[in-house]
Amino acid sequence: MSIRVGYFPHNNSLFVLRHRGILERLLPEVEWVDLRALPHAERVDPKVGLPSLHSDQLFTEDGYDFIGTGFTPPVTGLANGRDLVYVGISGPRVENGRLVAAADSGIETVADLKGKRVGIAHGSWQTTLLLFALEKAGLSWSDIEPVDTDVRDGGHALLAGDLDAWVGAYPGLTAVEAATELRTLVDTESLFSHPSLWFTRRDFAVDNRAALEAIIAALQESDAWIAANPRAAAQYFVDDIVARGGSADLDAWEAALRGRPFGVNAITEEFLDEQQHAADLLVANGLLPGTVQVREAVLPWIGDVVEATKTSVAV
Incomplete structure (x- = not known):
């Protein structure tokens, strides 16, 4: 039986693991699925809904069995009736991104965004960050004009004046900082812990426990290597971008990786509180079809496995 693991550059841990050969040593039957090669979900109007591609593909024959994403996709999947379970989380990624505006725009606070165009990679952690920021400022989703941008394109749109504000993330944010x-x-740290996270289907976790344990162990080993070798890890991302016809700055990628936490941690009550808060806000603002109880997506024994692997990692 082939075990299919989804990966893409935005989950740094799985992207590096794909290139390290560690999982293949533990799980010879692994098959890597590049999310960028799968059919894209139809665009969803960011005023009225959320795309659910990453969670939906856990439940398709040509999808995958395990995936890592940012904060929002598992909540989206749960709201759409997907029987997924959390596997683990990273530490807080407080330096990964922030909500910015041009200094000369006249926009000084989140409250000034009423009626403004705000760019986000909709459906990602950026949607949650913006929603949390609006709540803190006493605004709702309907008070702004959300604009769905690719993670890479939002900075260009901000510089061109097509956006009034943007949730930027490193390393892409580095170029915009240099230009203006x-x-x-609002920063990330003041709003939520913003971890990377990993999840799977409930049936896969229950029926393929040994494979899930191997994936967790491989992630721990690979993440320890990234933390010890950030420049070598950054080269994987640069090489991938260049191979696709783009250009990338190795120093910027290294700096981005150095600013991120690596290692898989067990799901915590604090994280679940944040996920529940996000789910409730998304529902209240008309972005999800139904209520979510995130604690129903927890299998306690997975946390025990995660903690056990943390004590046995060698770089």
């Missing part, structure tokens, strides 16, 4: 003076409207 920015004002930080």
Whole structure:
């Protein structure tokens, strides 16, 4: 039986693991599925809904059995009736991104965004960050004009004046910082822990426990290597971008990786509180079809496996 693991550059841990050969040593039957090669979900109007591609593909024959994403996709999947379970989380990624505007825009606080165009990679952690920021400022989703941008394109749109504000992430944010003076409207740390996270189907976790344990162990080993070798890890991302016809700055990628936490941690009550808060806000603002109880997506024994692998990692 082939075990299919989804990966893409935005989950740094799985992207590096794909290139390291560690999982193949533990799980010879692994098959890697590049999310970028799968059919894209139809665009969803960011005013009225959320795309659910990453969670939906856990439940298709040509999809995958295990995936890592940012904060929002598992909540989206749960709201759409997907029987997924959390596997683990990274530490807080407080330096990964922030909500910014051009310094000369006249926008000084989140409250000034009423009626403004705000760019996000919709359906990602950026949607949650923006929603949390609006709540804190006493605004709702309907008070702004959300614009769905690719993670890479939002910075160009901000510089061109097509956006009033943007949730930027490193390393892409580095180029925008070099091109113009920015004002930080809200940082990540003041809103939520913003971890990377990993999840799977409930039936896969229950029926393929040994394979799941191997994936977790491989992630721990690979993440320890990234933390010890950030420049070598950054080269994987640069090489991938260049192979696709783009250009990338190795120093910027290294800096981005150095600013991120690596290692898989067990799901915590604090994380579940944040996920529940996000789910409730998404429902209240009309972005999800139904309520979610995130604690129903927890299998306690998975946390025990995660903690056990943390004590046995060698770089």
